[in-house]
Amino acid sequence: MKSTWFFLVYSCCMAVSCLTAAPQTNITTDKYALLALKARITSDPHNLILTNWSITTPVCNWVGVACGKHHHRVTALNLSYFGLEGTILHS
Ligand SMILES: *[C@@H]1O[C@H](CO)[C@@H](O)[C@H](O)[C@H]1NC(C)=O
Numbered sequence: 001m002k003s004t005w006f007f008l009v010y011s012c013c014m015a016v017s018c019l020t021a022a023p024q025t026n027i028t029t030d031k032y033a034l035l036a037l038k039a040r041i042t043s044d045p046h047n048l049i050l051t052n053w054s055i056t057t058p059v060c061n062w063v064g065v066a067c068g069k070h071h072h073r074v075t076a077l078n079l080s081y082f083g084l085e086g087t088i089l090h091s
Pocket residue numbers: 022024025026027028029
């Protein structure tokens with residue numbers, strides 16, 4: 001259920017960034033949305049996200065992230081195997 005929860009949170013982040021951000025969103029927007037999500041992770045047993053989701057590598061190369069072939073946008077997240085935990089705080 002944790003991964004489902006993270007997916008929902010991610011969907012909300014994307015929805016918010018679409019509504020509030022610049023008229024144009026792109027792969028960079030996606031990257032920062034995911035980095036914001038990463039910043040909330042308090043437990044990453046395999047240390048995968050914390051080491052792999054590096055700002056210096058393309059978001060499409062990150063583990064658990066799937067990008068569209070043509071649109072160069074993040075299309076799916078699969079974090080179900082990472083055993084992540086975290087909290088989302090309202091700011
Ligand atoms: C993504 O969009 C932002 C702001 O809309 C822009 O500054 C940036 O250059 C764009 N990046 C790419 C890779 O298109």
